[in-house]
Amino acid sequence: MESEGPPESESSEFFSQQEEEDEEVQEPEETGPRNPLLQPALTGDVEGLQKIFEDPENPHHEQAMQLLLEEDIVGRNLLYAACMAGQSDVIRALAKYGVNLNEKTTRGYTLLHCAAAWGRLETLKALVELDVDIEALNFREERARDVAARYSQTECVEFLDWADARLTLKKYIAKVSLAVTDTEKGSGKLLKEDKNTILSACRAKNEWLETHTEASINELFEQRQQLEDTVTPIFAKMTTPRQVKSAKSITSHDQKRSQDDTSH
Known part of the structure; x- marks a missing residue:
């Protein structure tokens, strides 16, 4: 079960009107007419939300x-309220309607920052599954992981460290594959055998990622190291200049050969 919000010791920064710099992760104030999507979003009434979106009547x-994307004074829409409430199923349901889950508030906070600050671990997992940008920065140059650490949300920190390790491996696999397949980056210099070795290794690591969804951070690092050990020597051959005989040495060789032929 997810916690009800930031720890008591940290709550002053979320709710104090004097802490304007972090107002994006404070409880939103109700102003104006009540948004009809708000109650089902806060209570996890996915069916109720779907009726509004899908029933023409x-x-x-x-x-x-328009109601979903309606923003308050600091740029938060209804998705932020769902994140604060830890309504992961609501986030998943609303994502199907094509909303931008990486949208930022006026100070650069994303939904992931918000969920991290409030300790909403299951919501973080849902957002990562939906492929949000875990490297997005707020106005303090903080990633969601940094915000979670600032508010002592230990489980969220650990999960985001794991997500980062997984992303690092995925990005390295993609980088290596691109380097091999992009002829502009010199793949033409690779021997066919070396090229096939690298592509085969990349496919194997992608398959490993798909079948090891619960792999530990250490295992993820080990997989990257294995791939690096495979490709580094091959790429090193690409950058090693071939030995080319100088014109002088060629001439000397030809003269010696000519002398040998004459002597015979």
Whole structure:
């Protein structure tokens, strides 16, 4: 079960009106008419939300997307309220309607930052599954992992460290594959055998990622190291200049050969 919000010792920064620099992760204030999507989003009423979005007879149907993306003064929409409430299923359901899950507030906070600050571990997992940008920075140059650490959300820190290790391996595999297949980056200098060795290793690592969804950080690092050990010597051959005989040595060789022929 997810926690109800930031730890008591940290709550002052979230709720104090004087802490303006982090207002994006504070509880939103209700102003103006109540958004009809708010209650189902906060209570996890996925079916209720889907009726609004998908039933043409619903009185709010035509305005559904506008209501979803309606922002408060600091640039937060309804998805931020769902993150604060830890409603992971709501996030998954709303993502199907094509919303941008990487949208930032006025100070650069993303949904991932928000979920991390509030200790919403399951919501973090849902967002990562939906392929959000875990490297996005807020106005303090903090990633979501840094925000989680600042608010002592230990489980969120550990999960985001794991997600980062997994992303690092995926990016390295993609980088190596591109280096081999992109002729502009010199893949033409590779022997066919070496090229096949690298591509085969990359495929194997991608398959490993797909079948080891619960792999530890150490295992992820080990897989990257194995791939690096395979490709580094091959790429080193690409950058090693071939030995080319100088014109002088060629001439000397030809003269010696000519003398040998004459003597015979």
